[in-house]
Amino acid sequence: MNGAQFFIARLLTILAVIGCINSAAGEAIKLPLGLPPVPAAVAGTPTMRKLGEKLFFDRSLSANGTLSCAMCHIPGQGFASNQSALSIGMEGRSLRRNAPSLYNVVFKKFLFHDGREIDLAAQVWGPLLAADEMGNAGIGPLIARLRADTDYGPLFEAAFPGEGATMMTLGRAIAAYEASLLRGGGRFDRALYGGERSALTPREWQGYELFVGKAGCVACHEIGPQTALFTDQTWHNTGVAFRSGATGGKTEVRLAPGVFQNVDLAAVGLAQSGAPNDIGRFEITNAPADRWAYTTPILRGVRESSPYMHDGSLGTLAEVVEFYDRGGGPNPALDPQIRPLGLSAEEKASLVAFLEAL
CATH class of the missing domain: 1.10.760.10 (Cytochrome c-like domain)
Incomplete structure (x- = not known):
């Protein structure tokens, strides 16, 4: 179009x-x-x-x-x-x-x-x-x-x-x-907005505290005093699209949920040459600050909608948390809010548990 x-x-x-x-x-x-x-x-x-x-x-x-x-x-x-x-x-x-x-x-x-x-x-x-x-x-x-x-x-x-x-x-x-495709009124909402604290488990509450605190997720995935859309209604460069193409000629292909295989696409006649580079919001605005930037998604029901990111490159919420914990994908236009988080294994698990509770 x-x-x-x-x-x-x-x-x-x-x-x-x-x-x-x-x-x-x-x-x-x-x-x-x-x-x-x-x-x-x-x-x-x-x-x-x-x-x-x-x-x-x-x-x-x-x-x-x-x-x-x-x-x-x-x-x-x-x-x-x-x-x-x-x-x-x-x-x-x-x-x-x-x-x-x-x-x-x-x-x-x-x-x-x-x-x-x-x-x-x-x-x-x-x-x-x-x-x-x-x-x-x-x-x-x-x-x-x-x-x-x-x-x-x-x-x-x-x-x-x-x-x-x-x-x-x-x-x-x-x-x-x-x-009409609304997602709300779940355990998170009952806990935060309905006063039903027991609607979330202790681990999920720990994940919530990380989400709004140490992990800094709430900076982009906003939670308001009465409603939560989990988006700041703008876009950011997290480094997802900024990756080297040097993969040794092989690509990781998802064969089934949780099943991956490195495949040489050229060897089986499926390699695509000359595929256009995806530079995100820059294609719309031509503003250098928008290179590799994409809109902040709403997180409700996120456990159902894998794989994640604009290119589907992360298969699980655990992978998403690992990506942000290491500071995203460094590049010249990386959003300054993206930084290494230093989360422990327990904290990562708690953050995933909270996301799954949305």
């Missing part, structure tokens, strides 16, 4: 959302403890959310009828994908980045790993129009198919009376469904 298409999608969808705030005010989504209110204009109505759910799981939205949103954002896997480090797109192509979890995505101010989109309804069109993702060549043909469909025609008219299927209503429907 080129810049002009993104701009048009964003502008039209934002205008549509502004226009519907008064005429189609959203019906409240049940709010778990520890989360802020969901914006009514995004939440929409139950009819919108039901339509959005159908669209989210529908492979016919892709150019060749093989891919749906849910094939990268799998409900049973934290609305991410545990099968591969990088997402799989059109005709089995390996994409550049890992599928992020969609839990609480409605609260994110910057979407995608590089933060290139700011509107959830407009974001929908990124994957739909990307040639290596869902592969639609344009907006019009997809909307025409939906209008002509005997199921979708009435469903769009019911959800958006007088509008039916349009570029804007498709984005709003899927965004409304995604706005």
Whole structure:
């Protein structure tokens, strides 16, 4: 999807959302403890959310009828994908980045790993129009198919009376469904916001104290006095993307959960040459300070959404903690908040236990 298409999608969808705030005010989504209110204009109505759910799981939205949103954002896997480090797109192509979890995505101010989109309804069109993702060549043909469909025609008219299927209503429907993918009200919330201290174990409480203290995680994964989104709504260079390609010709491949094998991809005909370097937020802003910087993810439900980081390079939460304990990946633009932590083995285990309690 080129810049002009993104701009048009964003502008039209934002205008549509502004226009519907008064005429189609959203019906409240049940709010778990520890989360802020969901914006009514995004939440929409139950009819919108039901339509959005159908669209989210529908492979016919892709150019060749093989891919749906849910094939990268799998409900049973934290609305991410545990099968591969990088997402799989059109005709089995390996994409550049890992599928992020969609839990609480409605609260994110910057979407995608590089933060290139700011509107959830407009974001929908990124994957739909990307040639290596869902592969639609344009907006019009997809909307025409939906209008002509005997199921979708009435469903769009019911959800958006007088509008039916349009570029804007498709984005709003899927965004409304995604706005319902909330994760909160768990043991952490009961312990911190509900006064139920016993909801967390002593080890998990030790992990919490490390999270907000010695380990410094809270500097980026913020916890507020009444709500916790576990993100500072910005981006950082932690050094994940800054790694040498000198691996002796072999790449560690994840064959199954917890099973890895060093494979010479060239020897089996799978090596990719000329793959573009991923330099993160810099691709959007051209600001040198944004080299290898990526948005801070929300951590709720994090135990479900392995592998981790924008490139899926860390398979377990223990590996993530080890990465930060050694000071990330040193590079010229490393965020100054990333530093060696000096955690003991017990402290690392406690920190992992806390993360798993989210």
